[in-house]
Amino acid sequence: HNVRIFTKGISTLQRVSGVEHAQISSFILGLIAEAPLPGGMSNTRLVRCLRGLIDFLYLSQYPVHSTHSLNLLSNALHCFHENKAIFIDLGIRSDFRIPKIHSMNHYVDDIQGMGTLDNFNTEYTERLHIDLAKQAYRATNKKDELSQMALWLERKEKVMKHAAHLEW
Numbered sequence: 001h002n003v004r005i006f007t008k009g010i011s012t013l014q015r016v017s018g019v020e021h022a023q024i025s026s027f028i029l030g031l032i033a034e035a036p037l038p039g040g041m042s043n044t045r046l047v048r049c050l051r052g053l054i055d056f057l058y059l060s061q062y063p064v065h066s067t068h069s070l071n072l073l074s075n076a077l078h079c080f081h082e083n084k085a086i087f088i089d090l091g092i093r094s095d096f097r098i099p100k101i102h103s104m105n106h107y108v109d110d111i112q113g114m115g116t117l118d119n120f121n122t123e124y125t126e127r128l129h130i131d132l133a134k135q136a137y138r139a140t141n142k143k144d145e146l147s148q149m150a151l152w153l154e155r156k157e158k159v160m161k162h163a164a165h166l167e168w
Helices: 018-032 044-060 067-083 085-089 099-104 107-114 123-138 145-167
Strands: none
Touching: 018 044, 044 067, 044 085, 044 107, 067 107, 123 145
């Protein structure tokens, strides 16, 4: 199986990477679907809330949107907002004045006005940074790495520009 086990739980995580988020999203609904809530409360609102949030997050990452996908995105957000009070009822939160949650209200308009949200994602540049940093470090003699890495990157960029010019 490819399910990551968070031995210390997820509440101890200080920063959640995209990979960790995907791993958590893959099993959280399964965990809470049958979880008993305090005071005999029904977990229906909790399941609906998290389903709406996860649907919203995945739909917002589509590389192309249609009127239908934007309606699904809007419905998922509505489902989240309609059920989020369960966290207040459970004593987990006292309010939802959270900037990231507020910004979700603008996603549909932003997508309609500026295109898909992958344009606002740092995942690709972070991946490129990691790959280039590793390649550059491997090319050094492990002494005075920064100057060697900078020189390696400068040379790599020149080679890439030259290759693009030849291809043109």
